[in-house]
Amino acid sequence: xxxxxxxxxxxxxxxxxxxxxxxxxxxxxxxxxxxxxxxxxxxxxxxxxxxxxxxxxxxxxxxxxxxxxxxxxxxxxxxxxxxxxxxxxxxxxxxxxxxxxxxxxxxxxxxxxxxxxxxxxxxxxxxxxxxxxxxxxxxxxxxxxxxxxxxxxxxxxxxxxxxxxxxxxxxxxxxxxxxxxxxxxxxxxxxxxxxxxxxxxxxxxxxxxxxxxxxxxxxxxxxxxxxxxxxxxxxxxxxxxxxxxxxxxxxxxxxxxxxxxxxxxxxxxxxxxxxxxxxxxxxxxxxxxxxxxxxxxxxxxxxxxxxxxxxxxxxxxxxxxxxxxxxxxxxxxxxxxxxxxxxxxxxxxxxxxxxxxxxxxxxxxxxxxxxxxxxxxxxxxxxxxxxxxxxxxxxxxxxxxxxxxxxxxxxxxxxxxxxxxxxxxxxxxxxxxxxxxxxxxxxxxxxxxxxxxxxxxxxxxxxxxxxxxxxxxxxxxxxxxxxxxxxxxxxxxxxx
Numbered sequence: 001x002x003x004x005x006x007x008x009x010x011x012x013x014x015x016x017x018x019x020x021x022x023x024x025x026x027x028x029x030x031x032x033x034x035x036x037x038x039x040x041x042x043x044x045x046x047x048x049x050x051x052x053x054x055x056x057x058x059x060x061x062x063x064x065x066x067x068x069x070x071x072x073x074x075x076x077x078x079x080x081x082x083x084x085x086x087x088x089x090x091x092x093x094x095x096x097x098x099x100x101x102x103x104x105x106x107x108x109x110x111x112x113x114x115x116x117x118x119x120x121x122x123x124x125x126x127x128x129x130x131x132x133x134x135x136x137x138x139x140x141x142x143x144x145x146x147x148x149x150x151x152x153x154x155x156x157x158x159x160x161x162x163x164x165x166x167x168x169x170x171x172x173x174x175x176x177x178x179x180x181x182x183x184x185x186x187x188x189x190x191x192x193x194x195x196x197x198x199x200x201x202x203x204x205x206x207x208x209x210x211x212x213x214x215x216x217x218x219x220x221x222x223x224x225x226x227x228x229x230x231x232x233x234x235x236x237x238x239x240x241x242x243x244x245x246x247x248x249x250x251x252x253x254x255x256x257x258x259x260x261x262x263x264x265x266x267x268x269x270x271x272x273x274x275x276x277x278x279x280x281x282x283x284x285x286x287x288x289x290x291x292x293x294x295x296x297x298x299x300x301x302x303x304x305x306x307x308x309x310x311x312x313x314x315x316x317x318x319x320x321x322x323x324x325x326x327x328x329x330x331x332x333x334x335x336x337x338x339x340x341x342x343x344x345x346x347x348x349x350x351x352x353x354x355x356x357x358x359x360x361x362x363x364x365x366x367x368x369x370x371x372x373x374x375x376x377x378x379x380x381x382x383x384x385x386x387x388x389x390x391x392x393x394x395x396x397x398x399x400x401x402x403x404x405x406x407x408x409x410x411x412x413x414x415x416x417x418x419x420x421x422x423x424x425x426x427x428x429x430x431x432x433x434x435x436x437x438x439x440x441x442x443x444x445x446x447x448x449x450x451x452x453x454x455x456x457x458x459x460x461x462x463x464x465x466x467x468x469x470x471x472x473x474x475x476x477x478x479x480x481x482x483x484x485x486x487x488x489x490x491x492x493x494x495x496x
Contacts, residue, residue: 015361015431015432015434015435015436016311016314016359016361016435016436016439018314018317018318020353020358020359020360021314021315021318021439022318023353023358024349024350024353024358024359024439025318025319025443027055027349027352027353027358028346028349028350028443028447029322029324029447030349031051031345031346031348031349031352032324032330032342032345032346032349032447033324033325034047034051034345035047035051035341035342035344035345036325036329036330039329039341044072044340044341044344045065045068045069045072046068048067048068048071048072048344048345048348049061049064049065049067049068050064051348052064052067052068052348052351052352055352056352056355056356067351067367068348070366070367070368070371071344071347071348071351071367071368071370071371072340072344073368074367074368074369074371074372074375075340075343075344075347075371075374075375076340077411077412078371078372078375078407078408078411079340079375080411081102081407081408081410081411082379082403082404082407082408084098084407085098085403085406085407085410086403089403094292095299095402095403095406095407096292096296096299096406097292098406098410099292099298099406099409099410099413100292102410102411102413103410103413105413150268150271150272151210151261151264151265151267151268152208152209152210152264154264154267154268154271155208155210155234155259155264156178156192156193156208157178158256158257158259158264158267159176159193159206159208159232159247159248159256159257159259160176160177160178160193160248160256161176162256162257163175163176163195163247163248163250163254163255163256164176166254166255166256166257167250167254170254170292171296172250172252172254173197173198173252174195174196174197174203174250174251174252174254175195175196176193176194176195176196176248176250176256177193177194177195177196178192178193179191179192179193179194191205191206191207191229192206192207192208192232193205193206193208193232193248194206195248195250203250203251204230204248204249204250204251205228205229205230206229206230206231206232206248207221207224207226207229207230207231207232208232208233209221209231209232209233210233210234210261210264211234211261212261213237213261214233214237214240214241217233217234217237217241217244218240218241221241221244230243230245230248231243231244231245232244232245232246232247232248233245233246234246234259234260234261234264235258235259235260235261235263236260236261237261246258246259298405298406298409298410298429299402299405299406302401302402302404302405302406302429303398303401303402305401305405305429305433305434305437305438310435310438311434311435311436311437311438311439311440311441311442312438312439312441312442312456312457312460312461313442313457314438314439314442315438315439315440315441315442315443315445315446315453315457316442316446316453316454316457319442319443319446319447319453320446320450320453320454321450322446324446324447327447327448327449328449330342330444330447330448330449331448331449331452333448334378334381334382334385334444334448334452339378342378342444343371343374343375343378344371346374346378346440346443346444347367347370347371347374350362350370350373350374350436350440351367351370354370359436361432361435361436362432362436365427369427369428372408372412372428372433373427373428373432373433373436373437373440374440375404375408376404376405376408376428376433376437377436377437377438377440377441377444378440378441378444379404380401380404380437380441380460381441381442381444381445381456381460383397383400383401383404383459383463384397384441384445384455384456384457384458384459384460384462384463385445385452385455385456385459386459387459387462387463388455388456388458388459388462389455389459394462394463394466397459397462397463398463398466401463405428405429408428409428409429412428438460441456441460442456442457442460445457
């Protein structure tokens, strides 16, 4: 099967083939026409449950009702999240800030383990941080060090590792490192902490002094030669010592967390008296920054998805000229924004196709997640039509597309359904959502009539060409977002 009739996302992955699209087509048409026929005589949830049972014999009445409600609830959440994000932006907030508030809401109801799973990329960072703290606190014989200056060593590792967690969370290239002796003890005036770039070049050096008070700390600095090193002191002492700071900071503004002398002593005492070693956890890293960075990554995924236009092309190929009895009603729904029923019908059809094995990449996918894909696809189709009409610039269209995906993922985060969040992000904002979404969006466009469908394709191509160009040039903010996106996979192959 050639490149012209397969949505090539990766050499080993095909979210939707033209054959699957052809088999999906009659199901979508049936669902849409049935919805229009019954929309004034049956409640939406009851109609959907009945239609699901008509197409899936094995479904019990209760199972059909459950799926129906899940789809409708997910789409309602999508709509509410979209409005919430729009209102936040109108008030001057960024979409990343709004997303961070959704994540905070979600993690406030989770245990630490669930939160770590949710923030997957921090898992390794936290583990590494804890191991390095353990290495600092434990002696070679695996017993607790009784060094009275242990709190100072703990402070150095604390600053380095909280900096690294915050740097990773914000996508910064810089990493901090505690310079430890290699069997010869610490040298006079030796550097305590360094910050390096990706090439290993030291960009900043720090001398750390955790004395009992500011006078003692100042005296310690005065008795040494620390030229070329920045002063790191306990929280609360920085204002009393010239050119001192209570955190380490990279050139791009990432900082460690501050640590007071008392807290460093508590960590030392716990280790020496009780054998208790304090671990770094998510309470000690910048969760807001982590959440905002995830929001940026989701936005990058939306732009990345905009560059995949094959799904829309297949929709044009198999739907153009097709007569759909419900076309006028679908067009009105898209224009007015009162398109809940349209989205429900499309989602129901897609769920049936997944259960029947027609769309293999969606087999086993929760109905709510499929609804999220449909919501993004339909909203992006409306955006594409506006771009084609000149009612919206390409730049505005790309921004709206970002906001659509961010609002959906943010809504999912706010629901706090544990593992579903991770799988949902991967499916909606990843290759499956991008590949299938293009076909779904094109289908809805042509269901509203050939004129609307053609405009959707035209608008989509404008968005696609601009995003591809930006990515290839590698000079735009869009390119930076996509390069940093955790969902990115073999971009050079995608756009070849």
